Amino acid sequence: MKRVSKQRQSGEARKMQLMVATLNSISKHGYLNSTINTISAESGLSRGLISHYFENKDDLLTYAHKYYLQNIDDFHRHVIVSIKTGHFTKLFYSACVPFLRDMGYQRIVIHYMSAAWIMPDVLKMHRDLWQRYRANVERRVASIARDRQMEIDVKMTATTLIQLVDGLWLGLTMEEVYTREDCCKIIRKWMCDQFGENPDDYPLVPTFDIENFETSAPLPPSG
Amino acid sequence: MKRVSKQRQSGEARKMQLMVATLNSISKHGYLNSTINTISAESGLSRGLISHYFENKDDLLTYAHKYYLQNIDDFHRHVIVSIKTGHFTKLFYSACVPFLRDMGYQRIVIHYMSAAWIMPDVLKMHRDLWQRYRANVERRVASIARDRQMEIDVKMTATTLIQLVDGLWLGLTMEEVYTREDCCKIIRKWMCDQFGENPDDYPLVPTFDIENFETSAPLPPSG
Amino acid sequence: MKRVSKQRQSGEARKMQLMVATLNSISKHGYLNSTINTISAESGLSRGLISHYFENKDDLLTYAHKYYLQNIDDFHRHVIVSIKTGHFTKLFYSACVPFLRDMGYQRIVIHYMSAAWIMPDVLKMHRDLWQRYRANVERRVASIARDRQMEIDVKMTATTLIQLVDGLWLGLTMEEVYTREDCCKIIRKWMCDQFGENPDDYPLVPTFDIENFETSAPLPPSG
């Protein structure tokens, strides 16, 4: 019984390796076809190791989702803090976050939304993130309105923006007829219409470095 | 186990029975937990019958989706033809189509979007429907602009509307923090902003009979 | 994908087939080495069929035990009713029941006694049978004492007999240094000592047909 190379690593690194492999497997083979086997193969590790680091497959899937959301969240924070100028700009690029990078992982969110209905933890995590995001946008919309002394329905405006972004993201992911640039352009248009700004004042591509940011949940560029 | 009348039925009726049972099973047990068993139980028919009428499980799932989309499409057509007044109204209610009925089947679209990535036929059907819908909306936007001699970017406007609707639908389905009424209100607001109309002129609930319409793909009200 | 012969049978026959195969597998490979695979192989049926007829492996093992105990019980009853003479004779052959047949299944009882500690149902069944047996013996001992107007500690006498039988059975099963005949002889000796009978009046082998009796749980002769 020949055993192959056994490079050993600390727990956290292995967990990350497995979570990334999980995301890659889902992205590559789909959710339904992602099994312990495909994930192991993707990670280059043995099947048994998954049970070593995670309670079970569901646990791994849940943590992998958490990992992915963490990356999204960290990127979002990175975008926010990278912008120095004003509330409007912050909100604009914040809204464009889903379109500023292309990592090939979009569709796993679709898969997780499907799985969420039988994995309550996944659903909760998903909703928690969106809720924080929604609150964040609402606060910024309120700030802008206050700045400009506009009387608007803050909640409705925020909801419209958020769901417009979500819809654009969904279209981008499922239809592949729009480009990420189109999405940003549409968001810019809508926001400028709302707040009486000139689109040309806001470049679609932000001036700061998009790719490099600190995160405890790094992801390889492609899926 | 509702085990309906066991007398022989025509093939088409049996197929419909099975497709509806499939949609119900997915809606009830989730996609991943829907098996030949749950579908058979839901239909009140025997397990073996599925292979009798469908190539295999994937085939059944694909046709079930087609069936569902047919229902959506028929309803959409019903809404359009029920409105006699003008382009704006037609577009408005047309955009509100996803929010005019609540049949408890929204989630299955999420499930199918996930499955689409390993079932090309499903993806194609999904995209075909959306494309027709998109073209439809675009045509109407162009008509309205022509009516009012407005100079607008028709494609961008149409895309914004469509994806706003999609985003609202996604939020409604996943988050359950919005109501169907909220969604219609937001659409109305956006459209009136775009075309300089007064929201109060357009009731959220259309005046024609929503429920009763002709379709070759009828669905029971709940999932 | 070639599928082999599929002779179909009614549920009960298949269940019996699987339970007997289970007993044979345990008897042949031991408890620890009896798996779904060995049981399927022993039965000549497919692995999947076990789940078709039993909840799970434990369920099968439990039912197989019940089946075996049923056979023992039926045989016991057969012995009792076959004896026409008197209380003493009835008690004697009743006590000898474990030694009147050799079916090669003795050791599975050992295996089940081990398993009983993690399968409460098995323990319960085991104890229920023994309790009934114990009560039965006690009643007969009391009858004999009454017949002969002897003043004895019925409970202690019954316990002694029962556990002597158990001990002989254990020795026969584990040590294989005694014969079944030895066991009967020892029981006869003890009983005659107790009740002042002459051993020579009671043949070791009863006069009725041992093998043929009615049972709902038939077992093939060897394990």
Next chain:
Amino acid sequence: MKRVSKQRQSGEARKMQLMVATLNSISKHGYLNSTINTISAESGLSRGLISHYFENKDDLLTYAHKYYLQNIDDFHRHVIVSIKTGHFTKLFYSACVPFLRDMGYQRIVIHYMSAAWIMPDVLKMHRDLWQRYRANVERRVASIARDRQMEIDVKMTATTLIQLVDGLWLGLTMEEVYTREDCCKIIRKWMCDQFGENPDDYPLVPTFDIENFETSAPLPPSG
């Protein structure tokens, strides 16, 4: 997780630690549920250490049994040498050995009897001990008969005694309806009947110190 002092210990001490842990694990979790993990946990040592001191799991289980039997044997010897009076008394307490202590390890004998059929070494050890015991009893029975110039079937008498003890032990272990005292009483009754002694002359609890005796295989009191 009692994780004792981690300083290096002699091999023999570690082995004992692991064997005792094995017996405890079996006693606590049952044979089938005793794994390398439960044994390691019980011992407070690491999983890998087992392979360090034993060939494999079976090896450990076998040695653990040997260890247990050694304890039994040493206790038996202790009882014998503690009695100064006569052959009858020696035989009586010798027969009562299984009932003089309650360490909570009875069940493991059942488990090992089950395992014996797929672990020849275990079977051999079991039989060797019983054979020596049997020979011992036989010798004593012969001595008593000689003392009293009784003409009895020594072998049959010895066998009866031994298997009565075994049967009582089995009943005590599996049924838990008898007490250890009951067992001793029954043995005393049977022996006094055989050899014409008065039970009241022999106290159930011997006068010497039961617990403290020299053994190379010490066991903690509980299981």
Next chain:
DNA sequence: GATGAATGAGGGTTCATTCAT
């Protein structure tokens, strides 16, 4: 000597599919 990360064979179970009835 001591650890526990890593392996992979084999366990029980599920389930789409087949096919005799």
Next chain:
DNA sequence: AATGAATGAACCCTCATTCAT
């Protein structure tokens, strides 16, 4: 046409064993 018994591949998971540290 309709059924459900029967199959076996593939699933997730457990666990004894190995071995780098």
